[in-house]
Amino acid sequence: MSIGSPLYTLEPEHGAAFVALVLFALGAWLFRRRIPALPPIDLLLAALLLGSSAVHLGLAIGHATAGGAVRLLFLADALALAFIARRVLSGASAGRLGLAVLGGSIVAYWVATAGGEPPDQLGLANKLSEILAFAIAARPATPARVRSATGSVAVMLLVLGTATTSWIGAFRASASEPGAVAGHHVHAGSVAPPGTVLPPATTREPTAAESTAAEGLLLATRAGIARYADPKVAAAAGYHVAGMSGIDFHANNPAYEGDGRVLDPARPETLVYAIAPDGRAVLFGALFVMPKIGEPGPAVGGPLTVWHAHQDICFSLTPPALTGVLSPLGTCPIGSITMPLTGEMMHVWTVPGAPQPFGDLDEQWKRAYLNANFPKR
Numbered sequence: 001m002s003i004g005s006p007l008y009t010l011e012p013e014h015g016a017a018f019v020a021l022v023l024f025a026l027g028a029w030l031f032r033r034r035i036p037a038l039p040p041i042d043l044l045l046a047a048l049l050l051g052s053s054a055v056h057l058g059l060a061i062g063h064a065t066a067g068g069a070v071r072l073l074f075l076a077d078a079l080a081l082a083f084i085a086r087r088v089l090s091g092a093s094a095g096r097l098g099l100a101v102l103g104g105s106i107v108a109y110w111v112a113t114a115g116g117e118p119p120d121q122l123g124l125a126n127k128l129s130e131i132l133a134f135a136i137a138a139r140p141a142t143p144a145r146v147r148s149a150t151g152s153v154a155v156m157l158l159v160l161g162t163a164t165t166s167w168i169g170a171f172r173a174s175a176s177e178p179g180a181v182a183g184h185h186v187h188a189g190s191v192a193p194p195g196t197v198l199p200p201a202t203t204r205e206p207t208a209a210e211s212t213a214a215e216g217l218l219l220a221t222r223a224g225i226a227r228y229a230d231p232k233v234a235a236a237a238g239y240h241v242a243g244m245s246g247i248d249f250h251a252n253n254p255a256y257e258g259d260g261r262v263l264d265p266a267r268p269e270t271l272v273y274a275i276a277p278d279g280r281a282v283l284f285g286a287l288f289v290m291p292k293i294g295e296p297g298p299a300v301g302g303p304l305t306v307w308h309a310h311q312d313i314c315f316s317l318t319p320p321a322l323t324g325v326l327s328p329l330g331t332c333p334i335g336s337i338t339m340p341l342t343g344e345m346m347h348v349w350t351v352p353g354a355p356q357p358f359g360d361l362d363e364q365w366k367r368a369y370l371n372a373n374f375p376k377r
Contacts, residue, residue: 016059017057024050028047049082050082050085052105102137106130112169124329135151174194206303210304213300213305214301214304221348231273248274250272251272268288284366285348286348307344308346313325
């Protein structure tokens with residue numbers, strides 16, 4: 001079973017929080033006739049506050065393995081939010097206390113995610129609901145341009161802060177738990193980076209047969225793509241090398257993508273090039289892609305040859321190109337669409353001296369190799 005980024009899913013520890021939120025919604029519907037007659041905007045504010053209170057209560061229950069201080073903070077936040085909601089339901093305003101509680105809850109989320117806590121859909125939705133509650137609570141009772149402008153700026157900063165720290169948390173969580181086997185970095189880990197689906201991390205050593213098979217795949221791929229060191233030869237074979245740029249240019253071959261062959265060293269679905277400082281194109285390796293989504297790739301080298309897939313990536317149609325991954329707020333760059341899931345794929349790096357022949361290849365190593373071997377003239 002492969003694992004996607006928590007950014008697009010629900011963390012197991014947050015299951016109790018989701019159940020608590022559903023129970024709150026059910027209770028609000030069952031006792032709807034006992035809800036006091038208030039302006040719709042105030043009812044919405046109370047609902048947002050109570051919903052967030054339910055989520056924090058569930059978090060206190062779900063984080064059974066966390067320290068007592070963490071669970072106590074979740075519980076304190078739940079009680080404070082419920083207290084503010086009761087004030088609103090009684091006809092009073094949320095006041096400065098409400099703004100302080102909501103702001104503190106949002107900032108606490110920033111600290112946690114920036115520190116490497118993997119964000120998930122429930123956490124993001126809860127923070128956005130708190131930001132909406134903050135915006136409602138901060139609205140001036142009487143028209144006031146300065147106060148309105150201040151509130152608008154505060155809400156904008158809260159949204160940007162939440163999105164930014166979520167990105168930081170998503171990438172820090174994945175970087176803190178890389179998979180490593182026998183000195184080789186592999187594309188595996190218990191926390192996947194945004195846009196990537198990985199197999200569960202494994203710490204076992206490869207067998208002698210797996211090491212031999214992995215070495216054989218590397219040598220066969222190096223020999224099979226050697227002729228494509230010349231981009232013109234690659235273009236003649238059907239690879240899309242036009243517009244080559246950067247140090248991670250992927251030139252795909254549509255004919256090979258649909259030929260049904262799997263892990264054919266002579267016909268990889270994609271070639272990977274880098275533009276050196278002197279301007280020439282340098283062949284770094286190949287990318288093998290499975291023909292069907294959901295079909296696992298053959299891990300001939302066991303833990304050494306790990307396949308991965310991509311989820312929620314942004315893809316431009318004009319021209320066809322990868323433009324990034326879905327943001328924490330569920331958006332892609334303008335002019336691109338979201339691709340929910342791709343087929344499994346695996347890089348094989350044939351460039352001499354590559355520190356790991358499969359999986360990721362460090363960008364700094366790429367630049368150092370290019371500068372050392374193909375310096376600017």
